[in-house]
Amino acid sequence: MSDRPSEIVKFDNVGLRYGTDPEVLSDLSFTLYPGSFYFLTGASGAGKTSLLKLLYLAQRPSRGAIRMFGKDMITLPRERLPDFRRRLGVVFQNFRLVQHLSAFDNVALPLRLAGTHEGKVIKAVSDMLDWVGLSHRAQAIPATMSGGEQQRVAIARAVIARPQLLIADEPTGNVDPEMALKLLRLFEALNNRVGTTVVVATHDVHLLKKVPDSLIMRLNKGRLSDPTGALKFPPRSGNGGS
């Protein structure tokens, strides 16, 4: 990872407003470091999803500067965005599965969009579906799956390409505690073994304790607080150490 930038994400005085409405995010300045594990918390309406949209490049900010993977995202031409989106894995709050595709094809989508050989796709997707316990549902379409199953498909799709930055919006909201823990362990494995930087938005305070080296970002009315102080100072070398 020596060629990687020292920071994955850097926000500098970022603000976001929709149309002429008041800002939903204000004066956000923070840095996400490679190999760290972050929880993003805050009450409903605090701006978590808006912040995640900026992180997964679905939205440009109204003001401020954002650098990701060492590049300025504000001035980046839109045709260059796919380069950077392919380094991200996203678990959307409402899953956003392609409704007419099977679970297998949904999970395979990032690899196929990247032009991965079909032989590798089949092996990788089969392994991933096996791990999230959905091998028997590989050919099921989302409409026939339960919320928990759809969530597991969404998570499998997000991690299949071993992203450099994994962004998950309430990823354990629709699964039982055992599966929630299992999914969290997958995120940790990506974080520890692949060096993926992980950002998990959650309401679940119990989840925060499950990843001991995690860092906490707390949003309150669109402003960020830094209870661990780690957003201003890089964590120690290793994974997520604070």
Place this chain on the structure above:
Amino acid sequence: MNTPPLPENADAANEVTATPERAEYPKMRGGLAARLLPQTKFGGPIPWVIAILLALVVIAAAGGLSLRNLAENARADLSGAVTVQIIEANADRRSALAAEAASIVSQQPLVTSVRIVPDEELDALLEPWLGAAAGSDDIPVPSLIDVELSRSASASEIAQLQSALDGKVANARVDAQSDWLKPVYDALSALQYLALALIALVAFATAAAVWLAARSAFSNHRETVEVIHLLGGTDAQVTRIFQRSVVRDAAFGSIIGLALGIAAVWLLGEQFAALDSGMVGGGGLGWSDWLIIAAIPLGGVLLALLTARITIKLALRSML
């Protein structure tokens, strides 16, 4: 709980995007790309709209080509001939002048044959209008001389023929036969332009239909497009997905339209052939005409492809 195993080879996507500079964007294989949009199995109206429009283009094109052939054949038949009229009331003198004119004209360099139209033939031509009186000496009818030329004569060459007769044969008048049909040629040209205008209008209507369909399809699948974008799909990949769908519909519609159009042209051809008219017979379609008609579906598909491509590219510009 054990640490979960990560699937092997799962970082294949990073093989493509590992460099910070612009990555090579691969194409998705056809079948995979096609699955990203639900297939309609030709259930939508667009293939049928294209079929109807393309049938109209085939009929208009066949009509235009047929009119062109008809005009060219008629012109070829008539442009190499002139008629000499001898206008004289006295029948005996008229016959003598006709013989003299025929003799003079036959010596001209362009002339290949000369035929004085017999009186009986002239009477038969006039009988439908004049009845039995057509053969009466009370009605003076000019003598006519059919003159065949070795090639199409220019206006100055026809004037030379006239001057060869002037002063030697009184009241002789040389007429290029093609001049008589100039209004007919003008009408045929106007009909050809009408056919071209019709083709242009139908092509515009086809493009408009494809534009509406592509926008509608894009709107219906906007959520899928957004997801594809957020997963790293490029505009080119998204455009290709829609193009595939449009090309499939356009190809289906074009083949049906071609079949309908050819059937209509064949029926019309049968109707006109039944007229058994020499001039209409010159309007038949040759193999090169059929090749042009057979290429029309290809043009339709290309037009649909181009329209869909532009429409989707413009629609994508509104997305991040």
